[in-house]
Amino acid sequence: MTGSFCTLIQWPGPATATGFLQLRLMPLLEREPPLAELEAALHGALAGRGRVVLVSGEAGIGKTALVEQFTHDQRHQVRVLWGACDALFTPRPLGPLHDMAAQLKGEWPARLSAGGPPAALFAVFLAELRQRPSLVIVEDVHWADEATLDLLKYLSRRVAGAPALVVLTYRDDELGVRHPLRALLVDLAASNVVVRLPLTPLSVGAVRTLLGERRLEAESLHQQTGGNPFFVTEAIAAGGGLPPTVREAVLARAARLSLSGQAVLRAAAVIGPRIEPALLAAVTSAEAYAAEECLSLGMLAAHGEALSFRHELARQTILETMPPTQRLALHRLTLVALRRSPAARADLTRLRALSALSMLLQVTSQKDEAERANQAALAVLEPLTPNRELIFAYNMEAWLRLGRNDNAGGVAMAEKGLALARHFEEDGELPRLYEIAGLCWLYLDHARGLEFLERALALALKIEHVEQTLAEPLSSPTHGASASTASPLLGDDALDGVIWLHTYVSADRCRAYCICDASSPGAVRRAAMRNSLPVDRITEVRILTPYSFT
Ligand SMILES: Nc1ncnc2c1ncn2[C@@H]1O[C@H](COP(=O)(O)OP(=O)(O)O)[C@@H](O)[C@H]1O
Ligand SMILES: [Mg+2]
Structure with missing residues (x-):
């Protein structure tokens, strides 16, 4: 029933009357249960028991993909009307209804532009739905204008007697307590026409399927992306690094936080994948509500006592876009706070902080402190299962050892980092070989530099067909x-x-x-x-x- 299809599909897109063609090459994974529920609800609707289905989940979880797949599957059975709410500064009143009017054609567009009391329009739209079995999709209702929310409330109270299935998609992680959609959801909660379909992240197995033959590591990619299909597919397309699309998505979201919220987010990014609220409070002077704000906008998530970024890729984005001096200052504060809480030593969070700190200290020539920090990181990271942090710490160690003329030791560390990089990164080997060669050169170890250059070039000759x-x-x-x-x-x-x-x-x-x-x-x-x-x-x-x- 779920589609692995490589055909051109017609999307009844709201933007144009004709819609546009979209080529879906990726199979939709692990969505059999929600598709089956949608199908059952449609079945009931076609028999005159109209329903409202709420498809919810964070951005990128696959809400649009799910409804596209469903409408594609059902398009011969039922008329599909598609409307979308947009993230506009000045929302179009009844935007989705305008989208659908364009698909209904006839007198509809004229009727809408003539205006009139909304309640009259709603009644006419309901009458239209009673005429013919319909699948009504309203996408992204977290951005709905007030008139649209009224329309949805009106429809949900009367749909039971119509041959219509109304599917609403929305981001449930972005609804602050005062979000206007909340009132509608409360209203719907008491209704017996509502079917809830919260979408869950993909499993490691699905990530492995999406990876196919590629040499990236499924567990690690799953952990980095939290199984969010958008992040997974973008990271795969980018070959393992941080894709610009993800960066943009994360930054756009972070920009919606208040200044205090953004400060908390940066501190949280430095602290690491697991954030203890006490540590966050020690590192940032922002008020507690700023952390709440990060939670309600879905940037951070709560796991029992601790907090974490919803996605590791989001954390990396925030880290990478921070000025180095600010990062250094936050690392220092984190380290100071950690020294005061030795109980928490065994968690990856601070390891990342320690090795990153080590890097930053190295840049500012505080070698002794850098060496101690990196040694501490290695001591905890090495016994764990292979992880990306360890690549970082090995490379750091290579840099530090070469810097104090322990060339053999430095190169041995670089080799360890290289072996791990091969395990975690597709196409990571060649640039790293060049880099190690460059590092040896920098410390005037020409013989070793040549050795690495030779290996790099042997690989380049193989990959790039150069002789x-x-x-x-x-x-x-x-x-x-x-x-x-x-x-x-x-x-x-x-x-x-x-x-x-x-x-x-x-x-x-x-x-x-x-x-x-x-x-x-x-x-x-x-x-x-x-x-x-x-x-x-x-x-x-x-x-x-x-x-x-x-
Ligand atoms: N179940 C899935 N299996 C594989 N890829 C998926 C799945 N769900 C979504 N995707 C892909 O992830 C990306 C984001 O999905 P999308 O439906 O746009 O998310 P949303 O509407 O929730 O923001 C799209 O490229 C989509 O093709
Ligand atoms: Mg969507």
Whole structure:
């Protein structure tokens, strides 16, 4: 019954009279029970027992996908009328009714634009529903204008005798106590025509199905996204990183908080995946209501005594968009507060805080404190099941050890981080190899730098179908035998700070790839021009920075 369909479907979209075509390639997972309930309710409605179905859940949980699937399945049985409420600063009064009038055609559009008392319009609409079996979808009623809420109240009180199924979708996690939709919901609660369909997150198994052959880890993706299908599908499309769509969605939501609410959210993001209210209070001076606000807008969720971000991806977004100085200040406050509560030591929250703190301290050259913080993080993270925090802490440790001339130790740590990254990230290996090579270079360990560069390039050759054409194996032209081979280039280029490292040509021999160490893309271009080499594209391979660990 549930659809795994790859066909073009006609969405009776509200925006245009003709609707638009949408291609759904993803199967809808784990929605058999709500689809069956919708079908049963429609069955009753067609027999004259009209019903109102409330499809609720947070943004991205799949409300629209569910009703689209359902209307697609039922479109031959019943007339579908589709209306939507929009998040407008000035809501269109009766917006959804206008949408549906456009689909009803005939005298409807004229009747609506003629205006008149709403109650008369409602009565005419109800009469229309009594004429023909109808499936009425009103999407996103958390944004409904007051007139629409009145219409829905009117309909829900009279639908029982009509061959109509009215399906309302709304975000239940964004309804503050004074939200106008609440009054309608209270009204509906007493009604016996209402069917409630709260949608639940996807399971790890469903996330695994969506991942298919991709090399991301289902458990970890599930944990990061809280099983929210929107976050899952976007994160998969982005190959594991933080997709811009998720970032935008999270920031748009956070922007609706008051300034105190936003301050609490930032502190909570720094504290970590699990937030004890006492710790939050110690770190932020905001009033308690600000935390309440984060809860009622659905950014944070309560789990027994503790709070957490509803989605780990949301927490990452807030962290990443915070200025480093502010992050550092919050890390410090968190650490101070944690030192006062040793009982809480075993939880991931502070590990993340500790290793991130370590990174930030490193940037500000407070090495001893950074080392202690990272050691503390490693001591707790290593015995746990493999986790992303550990990649971060290993890389941090590599950076710290190389910094104090323990090159072998640093590289061993980088290798551990690399092995874990391979486990967690699709396509993560190549950039990380380049980065470790860069890190060794930075600390003047050219031999090890070359080793990593060689591994990176071997992988690049495999992935990008580029072949190596240098006569001798990789070596730095500034050291050893190949220095003389490269000297015609190096002499002048050194002036621009450009060191030519390696050259490759593509398998079809139409393109050459040069790797060089340089201060800027402009310097590379100048050096190339001086040597009459046509430069097409210059791609920067970042030298490892602490920020690239995150
Ligand atoms: N059960 C599901 N299985 C797979 N993908 C889903 C499922 N539900 C939703 N999606 C996908 O997740 C994304 C968000 O769903 P959507 O219906 O727009 O959420 P909502 O309307 O609740 O905000 C869409 O890309 C949708 O295709
Ligand atoms: Mg939707």
